[in-house]
Amino acid sequence: xxxxxxxxxxxxxxxxxxxxxxxxxxxxxxxxxxxxxxxxxxxxxxxxxxxxxxxxxxxxxxxxxxxxxxxxxxxxxxxxxxxxxxxxxxxxxxxxxxxxxxxxxxxxxxxxxxxxxxxxxxxxxxxxxxxxxxxxxxxxxxxxxxxxxxxxxxxxxxxxxxxxxxxxxxxxxxxxxxxxxxxxxxxxxxxxxxxxxxxxxxxxxxxxxxxxxxxxxxxxxxxxxxxxxxxxxxxxxxxxxxxxxxxxxxxxxxxxxxxxxxxxxxxxxxxxxxxxxxxxxxxxxx
Amino acid sequence: xxxxxxxxxxxxxxxxxxxxxxxxxxxxxxxxxxxxxxxxxxxxxxxxxxxxxxxxxxxxxxxxxxxxxxxxxxxxxxxxxxxxxxxxxxxxxxxxxxxxxxxxxxxxxxxxxxxxxxxxxxxxxxxxxxxxxxxxxxxxxxxxxxxxxxxxxxxxxxxxxxxxxxxxxxxxxxxxxxxxxxxxxxxxxxxxxxxxxxxxxxxxxxxxxxxxxxxxxxxxxxxxxxxxxxxxxxxxxxxxxxxxxxxxxxxxxxxxxxxxxxxxxxxxxxxxxxxxxxxxxxxxxxxxxxxxxxxxxxxxxxxxxxxx
Numbered sequence: 001x002x003x004x005x006x007x008x009x010x011x012x013x014x015x016x017x018x019x020x021x022x023x024x025x026x027x028x029x030x031x032x033x034x035x036x037x038x039x040x041x042x043x044x045x046x047x048x049x050x051x052x053x054x055x056x057x058x059x060x061x062x063x064x065x066x067x068x069x070x071x072x073x074x075x076x077x078x079x080x081x082x083x084x085x086x087x088x089x090x091x092x093x094x095x096x097x098x099x100x101x102x103x104x105x106x107x108x109x110x111x112x113x114x115x116x117x118x119x120x121x122x123x124x125x126x127x128x129x130x131x132x133x134x135x136x137x138x139x140x141x142x143x144x145x146x147x148x149x150x151x152x153x154x155x156x157x158x159x160x161x162x163x164x165x166x167x168x169x170x171x172x173x174x175x176x177x178x179x180x181x182x183x184x185x186x187x188x189x190x191x192x193x194x195x196x197x198x199x200x201x202x203x204x205x206x207x208x209x210x211x212x213x214x215x216x217x218x219x220x221x222x223x224x225x226x227x228x229x230x231x232x233x234x235x236x237x238x239x240x241x242x243x244x245x246x247x248x249x250x251x252x253x254x255x256x257x258x259x260x261x262x263x264x265x266x267x268x269x270x271x272x273x274x275x276x277x278x279x280x281x282x283x284x285x286x
Numbered sequence: 287x288x289x290x291x292x293x294x295x296x297x298x299x300x301x302x303x304x305x306x307x308x309x310x311x312x313x314x315x316x317x318x319x320x321x322x323x324x325x326x327x328x329x330x331x332x333x334x335x336x337x338x339x340x341x342x343x344x345x346x347x348x349x350x351x352x353x354x355x356x357x358x359x360x361x362x363x364x365x366x367x368x369x370x371x372x373x374x375x376x377x378x379x380x381x382x383x384x385x386x387x388x389x390x391x392x393x394x395x396x397x398x399x400x401x402x403x404x405x406x407x408x409x410x411x412x413x414x415x416x417x418x419x420x421x422x423x424x425x426x427x428x429x430x431x432x433x434x435x436x437x438x439x440x441x442x443x444x445x446x447x448x449x450x451x452x453x454x455x456x457x458x459x460x461x462x463x464x465x466x467x468x469x470x471x472x473x474x475x476x477x478x479x480x481x482x483x484x485x486x487x488x489x490x491x492x493x494x495x496x497x498x499x500x501x502x503x504x505x506x507x508x509x510x511x512x513x514x515x516x517x518x519x520x521x522x523x524x525x526x527x528x529x530x531x532x533x534x535x536x537x538x539x540x541x542x543x544x545x546x547x548x549x550x551x552x553x554x555x556x557x558x559x560x561x562x563x564x565x566x567x568x569x570x571x572x573x574x575x576x577x578x579x580x581x582x583x584x585x586x587x588x589x590x591x592x593x594x
Contacts, residue, residue: 013349013439015358026387030373037375108371112432114338116388117360274355277339279300280369 020117024126027118031100031130040095041138047088048142051079052149059153075150080143080169085225089139089173090206093180094198096135098188100127101273110278120274124185128266132181139177140170165233172228175258179221182265189272213242221261224254290315290440290471291335296344298330298495305330307495308344313473317466319482319489319503320475327495328475329368332442335473336365348440361389364433368444368475370425374418378409378428381417382435389436396435403431408457423454430458434465441465441472447481459484514538514552517559520576524549527574530566534559548576 035041055075101124104110113123144166151162187201188194210222217223226241231251249257289312298305306327322328333339334346337353337360345352351359373381379400386396386403404413407427412420417428426446433441443462447455462485465472476482482489483503491498491506499506521527528540528549536559539552553559567574 013351013362015351015356016361017358020357020390022392023388023390026384030384030388034373108367108369109373111338111365111367111369111371112373112385113388115336115360115363115365116385117357117390118388119357120355279339280333280367280371 016117023116023118024122027113027123027126028130031127032133034103035096035130035134040099041134044088044092044095044138045142047091048084048138048146050088051083051142051146054083055079055146055150056153075154076147079150080147081226081229084139084143084146085173085176085222086207087202088142089135089176090180090184090202090221091199092138093131093135093177094184094195094202096138097128097131097181097183097185098194098198100124100131100185100188102188102194105278108280111280114278121270124270124273125266128181128185128269131185132177132262135181136170136174136177139173143169143173168232172225172232175228175255176221176225178262179224179258179265182262182269183221186265186269186272189269189276211241221258224249224258227251227254288315289313290349291473292345292347293331293334294345294347296334296341296346298327298334298339299342304495306334306341309492309495309497310344311490311497311500313471313490314488315469315471316488317462317472317474317486319486320473320492321477321479321482321489322475322492322498323477325494326477326492328477328492329444330495331492332365332367332444332473332475335440335442336360336363361436362439364436364438364441366426366430366433366441366443366446368448370422370449372417372425372428375416377414377416378404378420378424378431379413381428382413382431385432386435391436399435399437400431403435404428406434407431407461422449423451426450426454426458430461439471441470443472443474445475445477447476447478455481514554515556515559517551517553517556518543518546518548518576518578519551519574520546520548521574522547527566530569534562536562 058075101110104113114120147166147169183201184194184198187198191197206220206222210217210220210226227243227245227248228251230241230243230245231254291313293306293309293311296306296309309327309331320328320331330339334341335348335353337356340354347353348359349362353359373384376384379397382400382403383393383396386399387393391399401410401413404410407430409424409427409431412424417425420428426449430443430446433443446458446462450458462472462474466486474482474485487503488501489503489506490500519527524542524547528542531537531549531551532540536553536555537551538554539550541550541552543550551559563574563577
């Protein structure tokens with residue numbers, strides 16, 4: 001081997017430790033733009049139209065006597081508080097949050113983010129925040145739109161507290177999405193078939209486990225979602241999802257639980273992201 | 287001269303596969319060619335130098351700082367990655383501006399910096415078009431622009447000429463030379479020797495994750511000259527040609543390649559051999575159809591250097 005080039009030391013530079021807030025904001029904008037692009041939003045938009053369409057079909061097919069017996073209350077319960085939270089809201093979180101890292105790795109664009117002066121934990125957190133914003137907005141918008149549509153369909157516009165009801169629904173769904181997004185983003189970071197595992201989780205944990213009155217259901221997002229619905233909205237008289245509201249957690253505790261769960265999941269995800277190598281395969285296969 | 291990039295006993299394993307093997311090398315300021323055949327470990331080196339990968343063993347430093355998980359250092363490093371990946375839906379300007387904004391520039395500064403970088407790589411006329419419509423050469427140029435946009439002190443270019451046409455190749459070479467002249471430290475990885483020769487005389491050679499040689503390109507060439515050169519002669523009358531060549535003092539070996547109707551000649555004095563060749567070509571009844579060196583590829587150079 002030949003002699004190495006003359007080297008006597010290194011040309012060290014002083015590194016700036018000022019947080020790159022502008023860079024993080026640019027990343028948030030980029031992540032939001034990525035979220036609203038492509039097939040994902042179109043599919044979710046179509047899925048979220050389903051409750052309204054089903055309500056219209058059921059209403060039109062029902063006999064006149066059934067139409068007169070307050071269908072709005074039933075529809076609200078079935079579609080707003082069963083179909084959307086059980087299937088569509090977690091699916092929206094799964095599709096939005098599940099791809100924040102995976103998509104960048106698959107498209108090999110993660111390099112462009114890792115090459116910028118942005119801490120890795122912040123990259124993950126900001127991308128998760130973008131996913132949460134889109135998932136929460138999407139769920140809230142379509143849920144409130146479905147609420148309005150059902151009210152119009154049944155001819156029973158809830159004139160009193162109409163805006164407040166919509167805002168409360170949006171707030172509850174957004175809180176649920178905090179936990180769902182944190183969970184599904186972490187899931188996608190840990191396993192390859194996160195989409196499949198996520199769907200299985202939605203069906204078995206949030207669907208079945210949350211329905212049975214066991215201590216295990218306290219591990220589900222749906223448990224706290226339902227409690228908040230019961231405490232803040234009381235959607236359908238007589239329906240309690242087998243809760244004893246006297247002993248169940250208070251609304252404040254539910255809010256806190258969902259926020260803390262989302263926060264802890266986000267921190268765990270960002271720590272894993274920061275410590276993980278993302279090797280970009282080159283065409284020559286190095 | 288100061289070292290800008292330092293690899294100190296660096297190994298990198300991908301499971302059971304070894305990417306780099308106890309590599310120690312210091313790369314000084316200026317333009318340096320990082321040469322090696324496919325799979326040598328060049329991209330691994332660049333990904334370690336940009337903190338994308340963590341060394342399994344040893345230490346990687348750029349500008350005196352560890353690279354792994356060192357976000358602040360990224361203000362001073364630019365990488366033109368090998369993979370042909372972009373945010374395809376963006377325009378060239380939008381992509382480079384986004385990269386600038388991610389480094390912390392305001393929108394106005396980022397736009398100005400992006401336009402400047404794009405002008406530097408000769409893409410101003412096409413910067414408003416979406417990247418998905420770009421040719422390979424345009425994509426390489428835009429990739430280089432994103433690496434330049436924050437004016438890094440250290441620029442790492444991973445196979446920047448891959449898939450480019452001769453015009454793009456010439457233009458990119460000119461840009462890289464300019465960058466070197468303007469005080470940037472540039473590392474250009476390639477598996478093609480002559481590509482690097484047009485940019486710099488200072489090279490680092492890696493092979494199978496190990497440092498094979500480093501220094502001036504002429505030294506490498508001298509090293510190669512100590513080994514027999516292999517020259518292929520194609521002729522229909524290769525047997526009588528072989529009979530004449532075995533008598534030459536400067537010919538060390540003659541191998542008959544029957545399938546190719548050719549001879550593989552080994553000589554330690556290729557210049558003298560080439561000088562005498564026209565005479566023998568005239569002597570033979572059947573002309574020599576083709577003459578070429580079997581050593582013009584980098585793989586052959588490495589075979590010499592690692593003694594295989």
